[in-house]
Structure formats: structure tokens, C-alpha cells
Amino acid sequence: MTTLSCVGLCRQFGALRAVDGVDLVLPEGSRHALIGPNGAGKSTLFRLLAGGLRPSAGRIFLDGGDITHLAETRRAQLGIGQTFQHSSLFLSMAASENIRLAAQRSLGRPWWPLPCSFPTVRERVEQLLGAVGLSGRGEAPVASLSHGERRQLEVAVALATRPRVLLLDEPAAGLSPAETARLSELIAGLPRDVALLFVEHDLDLVFRLATQVTVMHLGAVLMQGTPEEVRVSPEVQAAYLGTGQREDLFLPREPE
């Protein structure tokens, strides 16, 4: 049963076609990686799927229903969780409160006007703190967390709402090898029914975790397939490393 899919998705900024006719299918339990050089339109595609950006053309479906015109909030309520490339957290609060705020929306009653704490939410917070490796750091204010810890907290906050579709935007960026290893354990340990789409430049992580890979280049899908197919494909190497001579990249070509 397909969870999230998009057909002919486009987004134009003036003349620039940042996302150009992308078709993507994300079935339940898939571990789908999205790779491509900078400026290929990966983040833009993410924001289109999450609802932060309105598409110029094309349609997006969730469990068969058309969610193209649904607002970001509504899509989140339907189970689409996302992390951000630049950590977007609640700086005046502690780490555990950040997670609690996210978990409270679905597990607790966020509009409850009297002080109280929901046991299910508390458990969820402890569990997630442990899962992302922040178990001792619950009470630390976010402002005092290191960059790596913030990336881990990002993932914990996204997971707190028990999303059915999880969009991770470069979760491993700036992590130390140890933290990256912990992150891949966490992702590997995700429940089978969660559909995961993640953008990543750390190709080792990609090839270890992903079951499906889509390579994007200049806004369009260059190739889709299993990690092995993508690893050996010449087009991908050309897209990443450039065509022919190396100089083309750096020296202006003399006019023929």
C-alpha cells in the first residue's frame, strides 16, 4: 500500500525550474535516499512534500488521497514528520521540553490550560532521549547543546509525533563518526511501517541504509534504483564529478 507519492511535481522560481517533473513513490517501510550535487533541488522537493512550499505543477498523494493543496500543518497531522537542514528548535527550552512539545500534540492534550504532565508523553520523551543518545542531557537548555547534539535532538523531535512518513534533511551533517554510527542504528531500528525519505551526502550511510536511491540533477530525476545500480552508473559519476576534463569545472571554456 503506497504511503506517499508525487507525480510530475514542479516548482519554478521565475525562470529557474528548481524541481522539474519529479515522480516518486514511497511505499510503507521504504528506506529511500535522495542524493545529488548541491543545488539539484533536493531541499526544494522536501519542502514541496512537507507542504512548506506550494508546487507550480504536479500532484502529491498520501494513502491515495490528494494532499497537493493541504497546508503543512494538516499534512503533519496526517503523519508527515520532517527535520530541517539547519536545526530549527525551541531555544529557550530544555531538550526534553522540545521533545515533549512535539509529542504532546498527538499523545497529550496541548490545549490543556492547567499544569499537568501526561505519563504517555513522559515515557515517549525518555525513550526518544535514549534512542538518539541524549539520555543524560534532557535538562540541558538547547542553547547549550553542541551542533551534533542539536542534530540528534532534531531527529528526536521529528520522531516524537510518531510520523508514518519521515523526511530527514541531511540528518548526519556535522556529526562525528560515533554519532553517525548511532544515527544509522536509530534509523535501522525504525519501525517497519514508517516510510523514510532522507537526503544525505555521506554516501557510506546512504549505501548502508537505503533500499532505494533517487539521484537528482538540475531539478530532475537522473536515475532511480537500488544502491548497487546507482553506485556503478556512469551518468551519476558524470553528474557528481563533471564530464571529461577536470578543468571544465574551473576554467572558462574558450569560445569555439
Place this chain on the structure above:
Amino acid sequence: MTIQRITRRGILGAIGASALAGLPGCRSGDKGSASEGSGARRVKIGLVIPQAGVYVPLGTDLKRGWDLFLERHGGKLGNHEVTTVVADEGDSPQSGVPAVQKVLQSDQVDVIVGVVNSAVALGSQDSIKEAKKLLLVANAGAGAITGAARSPYIWRTSFTNAQIASVMGQHLAKAAAGQRVYILAPDYAAGTEVLTGFRKAFEAGGGQIAGEAKPAFGKTQDYQPFLAPIRQSGAKAVFCFFSGAEAVAFVKQYHQFGLHAELPLYGSGFLTEGSVLAAQGEAALGIQTTLHYCAELDSPANREFVAAYRAKYDAVPTCFSVQAWDAANVLDRALAQATALDGDSLSKALASVGTIENSPRGPWSFDGQSPRQQVYLRKVEKRESGYVNAVVADLGAFSQPA
């Protein structure tokens, strides 16, 4: 006229207007009422006048009139040694009402004199009633103070808005018979009272109103949008009521846009009274107004008052100075006969004060706790000493219209 113009200084100004004034030259601390002094009888009077905000020029005139009377009577009123406690009314009831409460409760004064702003006078009624102390209003002109919301403890030595305006209405009905008049006043309580007073008297005398406009109060600096319709209304004369900065702006722009040549301008006396006239300058020439006082009045009492005022302050007295002078005047007579200093006995004494024949504004008497007084027609003329409101005629004695 109630210069009760809450020129909302908004963010910056409304904050001002402190409530407890400095206590110039008299003992501070709040010892109980001083009436039981050794031998000589004493009275403590709270002078509530604006010392901050846009009404400060009025506060200054009121204080000068009060001080001058005390100085010329050896600091005594009705053989009572007077202690004056000054409190700053500011420019809004937010500061005025606390000032009245302060002199009542903290300074334990026997009588309160002053109050420029009608909202303060009306707002302080309850504290005055509970304290059973006399409030002698020296300016606030809202009719309700001694009308609908009358209280035995609140008397007034100034005027009511409608009183001054209705006299001009009566006069114009005769003088400008058959000519339609356009009327104009700011959109607030006093402005409405003036226009209703004028309209009732003018239409009773057979006059016709050509049109009416009420510019936003305190928020209008440029009157051009209100001058254009005047020309189109086919009016032959204009009656208006503005005070302070608005009076200056209106009269100058009336002149700049060339209306002064075609349409003679009439007004309630405050349009050209005091420091406003100097700022208007040539634009005010020829404007006729009605008011219960004029510094040019040729009576022995006024000549002596103006000379003394000019000698002490090097300034020409205004109707505000006379109002405070007369407040001291009636207190002087009331305290002479009063048995005690509480509100009831002082009210009784005031009721039997009779005619104040030696007042600079001419003889007047209380009629329903507000003055029944002569109202004069004045016209702005240029003298070598500058512009003055010359007396044209004494239009007779008038009380507070119903």
C-alpha cells in the same frame, strides 16, 4: 470653556501629568486639618491646577490670580490664615483625579480650588462627596458639573460652555439677521455643548445654520479639509470654538486660505484669549468673540486688577486669572461668615454671599452654584502694544442655560 481637551500626548505625553505637585513655600507633611490653630483661625486650601502637559498656560494664569488675591489680602481669607497646597492636575483625568484624591486624603485640605478639566471635576465628585469638602471649580465648563450632576459641595466661579456660546447665538441672530451661519467645533464633549448652546439660541432668534463640522479632537492640525465645504455651503458668516494649539492653527489657516475676506469669523471667547492671540497675530484681526471677561474692560475694579497683575507678573490677565481671583474673593466672604470649614457650612455661607460687586469681570452672583454674569462682545484690534480683544458691547447678564 472647558479647555478639557485631552490632547492625548499618546505614547509620550499622557504619561506625564504628575499627581502631587511640589509644595511651594509651605510646610509639607500631612498634619491634620489646621483649623484649630493657636488663636488665629487657619484654613488649608488645595490648589489643583495643571503643571505639566498642554494646559500649563492656564494653570499659570489660575495660580497668578490666586496668589495675587492672597498677597493683596495679607495671606488671609475671611480672617483665616491660608495655607495653599498645590497639586498638579496634568492634562487628563488619569492624573487629575489622583491629584484631587491626594490633596483630600494625604494633605487633608479643607477646600479645593481649581480644576481646568471637566472630566476631572466630574470624576472627583464621589471623593468630594465622601470627604464632605468644598470644591470651588475655577475653570471646567461642562454644564453637568452644576447641572445634571449637581452636588451641594461643588460650586463654580468660571462659566459653562453653553452660556458663552448662547450669548453669541442670540447676538448673531439679530446682528447677522437673514444670513446663514456655518458652525465648527472639535469633536468632544465641550465642543458639542458649545455648538448645541449656540444653535439653540441662534435658531430661537430666527437664524439659519448653513452647515456644521466637527474635526477630530486633538488629532487635527490641518483644517483645510474643513474650510473647503464652508465656501460651498453658501454661509455668510462662521461661528467656531477652538482653544490652545487648535485655535492658533484654525485662525491662521482660515486667514491663509483667504476666507477671512469673504466670511467674518465669530467665536467663543477662548478662540482669541491669552497667549493664543499673540501666536495668531495678524490672522486674528477683526474676529468677534463673546466672553465673561476682557482685560480691556473699563471699570475701576478691572483697571486696578490689571495694573496690579501687570506690575507683579508683567503680563496681561486672562479670564482664567479672574476666575481664580474670584474664587479667592468668594471664599474670603464665605469664610468670614462660616461657622466651620466643612463642606456643608461653607456651602451655606456661599449661598448667602450675594452679589460680588468688586469683581474685575463686573458684578456677578451665584445662580444655581454657577455664576450669573455679564457677557461682553469683543473684537480683535491692533494696538501699539500688540493685538488685544477690544470691548465692543456688554450684552447683558446671563445664567447657566438650562
Place this chain on the structure above:
Amino acid sequence: MPDWVNLHFVSLLNGLAIGFLLFILAVGLSLVFGMMDVLNLAHGVLFLTGSYVAWFVAGPSPSWGGFLAALTVAALVGGAAGALLSLACDRLSRRTHLAQALLTLGVALIAAEVLSALFGNDVHSVNPPEALDRSVSVFGHAYPLYRLCLIAIGVVVAGAVHWIVERTLLGALVRASVSDRQMVSAVGFDDRRVKALVFGLGALLASVAGVLGAPIYGARPGLDVTVLILALVVVVIGGLGSVRGALLGALVIGQIETLGRALLANFASFLLFGALALVLILRPRGLLAPANGSRS
């Protein structure tokens, strides 16, 4: 001319005069806010300073020399005050906008009281320079000559500011700072000097507007608040940080304050804020917000 225009010609013309005066006042506030995110509540007091300078230097009925002297003194005083205010605000650059606004409000309160201590609380009116102190007939309607000149001055100032912002290095820096301040300092410009210059220019224009506005509004306590609110409305309606926005906002408010009051006399008091509310409801970022929408 069509009858309707003829009927309200003077109001339309007056709307232009008041509009341009508001533009000279408000353009500084818009650039400073767009560039530095500082809501300068002392802008009104700068205008009032200009008005008092006009009364003090030029006197009630000024000659040409007196008026020009007043303009230069106001320009110097305003520019210096603006630069100082910019340095003062800069010390709070890491604080919230409201903290900076609180600082400017404190400064405004102090300055207003100092002015009323220096010049008293009476109303001081200033006549236009003699040569301009008369009415002329424009298409058969009497209209004060001074206000016509005001329109001319306004056009010149609008052109000058537009030229500075669009064509000069300082202008480029201003526009760059409006979109991304970190990048400007990263590229090597001393951020503080640029801000002091822009704040000074804005304040200079506000004081000059004070002198120009003196013959219309005079100089009195309380004028600073009225003018500040007008400037804030103009800036917000026009969109923050753009000269075109400030000009459009000023002309719109100029017309509302004149034509609007003439047409809807009994709603006069509601007009200004009704218009502001309406614009903000329809266009939450102002009529002409800069393309990228300044980060407010």
C-alpha cells in the same frame, strides 16, 4: 475640469503637500527600520526639534536667510542626534526589537521634556518666509504659495533620496543591509558606520521636515506624538525599508488626512487608523513590501 475634481481640487492639492511633508519625515524611519530593525520612537521628537529650531532661529515671521539658517541648523542637529541614537541602539544589537524601542522611547521622553523646559509649553506658530506668505490662485482656487513650494521641495527630496539609495554606494549598502546585514559586515563594511550614516540621514530629514512643517503645524508639546503616529502609519502602509514604499504610503496618508476628512467629515477621527487596519488586513506586509519581504 470635471465637476467633482473642481469641487475637491484644493483638498487634492493639499493632500499632495501634506503627503510630501510626511514623506520627508517618514522615509528616514522606513530605511532605519528596514535596515536595522530598530523601531525608532524618537523620530517624532526629531521633527519637533526641527519645528522649535525653526521658531527659535527663524523667528515667528522669518526672512529667507532666517529660514535657510533654520534648515541648516536643524539638519546639523538632526544628523548628529541620529548618529548618536544609532550608536546607542547599536549597543543593544543583540537584544530584541522591543528593547531598542524602549531605549528610543526613553530618549524621546527625555528630549520632549527638555524641549518643553527650553521653549515652554505655549504654542509657537511660525509664518512661512515673507515671499511665500500669501495665497495664489491655482485653477481659480486660492491656495497658500508656501504649500505649493512644499510640494516642489518634496519632489526634489524624493528624487534625491531615490538617487542616493539607487545610484550611490551608500544606497547599495542600505539596500544590501535591508536584505542581509550579516553579509554586509562579512563583506568588510563597518556595519556601525553605515548604520550611523543612515540613521543620521533619516534623522536629518526628520528635523528638516520639522522646519518645513512649522508654518503648518507650529511648535507645541504633544506634536511629537501625533507626528510619530503619522510616520509609523505611513511607513507600515508603504512597506518597510523601501523609498518607493515610503513615498506611496505618504501620498496615500496625505490624501486620507485631507480628502478623506473633507468627504467623510463625521468619520474624520476613524479614517487614519481605519485605513491602516484595512491595508494590514489585506496586505499583511504593507502595500509595497520589498520583493524579498524584509525580515520583520
Place this chain on the structure above:
Amino acid sequence: MSSTPALNRRSLAWAAILLATLAVAPLWLPSYPLVTLTRILVFALLAVSLDVLVGYTGLPSLGHGAYFGAGAYAAGWVAIHMTQSATLTLLVASASGAAAAAIAGSVAVRAQGVFFLMLTLALGEMAHQLAESWQEVTGGSNGLYGIPAVHLGTIVLLSARAVYWWVLSTFVSGVAVLGCVAASPFGETLRGIRDNEGRMRALGYRVYHYKLAAFILSGAFAGMAGGLLATHQRLVTPADGGLGTSTLALFAVIIGGEASLSGACLGAALVVLIRDSLGASLGGRGPLVLGVVFVAVVYLLPSGLAGALRPAWRR
């Protein structure tokens, strides 16, 4: 600011001591300082209600006086024409504050940052103008005067002491309720919106509805403070709900230190003290003193009065 709102043991002890001294104040305070203290409490409740909006939800409003004025006029009008029961007038005041806030909020909450600030300023000024020109109900610029003293059961709240105790008890219950709400999940959601509205949307929170709820809640308590004003001053004028009051309330919150109810109270006390008592004795130089205090506080106390009192690590 620390994670747990100021409800932990130490500040509760502080609050208890303060409450005790306030409760016995009328026994030793002469009447005029008592009236000033009453005025401080009324204004402090307004500042606290505004802090829910400014400090907790991150929505600085320059028109909060309008709901204060709405509550005051409603309470005054009801006291004159219908009933003098203290509780009823207070309820009517809170309800009308909430209603006014609902109408204004539904429009204002859509805007962001300075545009929200200016929209609240515009709506506040229109309410102020309505109070000036709606002569029949609000008494126009002379204000609504002659509001009778209200009674609580059989006790008529006339003497300064009776009014003071009524205002104190309402103030304490108001601040207590708002303190609870601040510490509740709803309060935490508001703080989330203040910190990072975008992320809250991405987590599925319908931000508009929470902001509107905060606006109405804050308007209700501003209306309640307005009701206390009508009871205490027995006079309501347009200036009470005007720009002056709104600005003072906003900057009292900022001086006090945002997002701390105790800070808002301290800020309010300082502002009213300067405006009413200290400023007065300088012969009209009140605004000058206030200006100097504003500049001093913004430079010397970066985290406001409340911050200065709380130990550094919990900042």
C-alpha cells in the same frame, strides 16, 4: 529563561511573603498611599495579562488598553444601569474584554512582527475614538462618571480599604490563574510558538487558533483589570483605554523582563509609582524621570527587573 516557570519552591516562598505583606498593608498604610497601591495592582493585572501575549506568545501589542477600557466601560455601565454586585460587574468586564479581543484578535493575529504591532495600535486607537464619540454609552470625552460603589454580598466597597482588599484578591486570583496557564501544556505551546512558529506548524500545531486563544485569554484578564479600575476609580475616560495606557503596559512588561509574570508586576509597580507619586513631586517632570528610568533599565538590566532578582544560572 529556565525551563520550569517560576512555580518552584523558592519563588513560591517569595510570593507568599509578598502576599502576606500586601494583605496587611491597609492596616498601617494611610489612605492616599493605599489608593496608589490599589492603582498599582490594577495596572499590574493589566501588565500580567499583556505578558501572556508579549512574553509567552511573542506577540507585542500596542493596543491592549482597548480591552482594559472595554472591561472598564462595561463594568461602569452595568454598575450604573443594572446591578452593583461586584462579582457580576467583574464577570461582565472580563467577558467584554474577551469579546473585544476576539473581534480584534481574529484580524490582528494573522499579521507578524511589527505589522502585528501596528495593527494592534490601529485597532486600539479606533476603540479609543469609539469611546470618545459614542457619547450615550461612554459619556464621550468627559468619561463615564458617577459609577456607584459596588457591593460584595452585604459589604459596600466604598472605603479605600474595602476596595483595596477586593482589588488585591481579584489581582491574586487573576495572576494565579495566568501562572497556572503559563505552566500548563497550553502555556508551553504558546512558548513554542514564540520560539519557533515555523517548527510548530511543521509539528502539526494550528498556530492561528492558539494565537487567537492567547489573545482572547489576555483580553479577558485585561477586561477584568478594567472592571477593577471602574470599581476603584469610579470613573472611566477614553484615555484609560488609549495609547498612553497601552504603551505604559507594554513597556512595563519589557522593563519587568518578558515571559515572567512577577516581572510584569514589578514593571507595572515601577511605572505607576513614577507616574503617580514620584513624578508628581517634581512639579510636572514625570515623563523626564520615566524616560531616564527606561534608558537605565534597558542598558543596566538586560533581562529586566525580574532577571535582576533571579540568580544568574536560572536565566
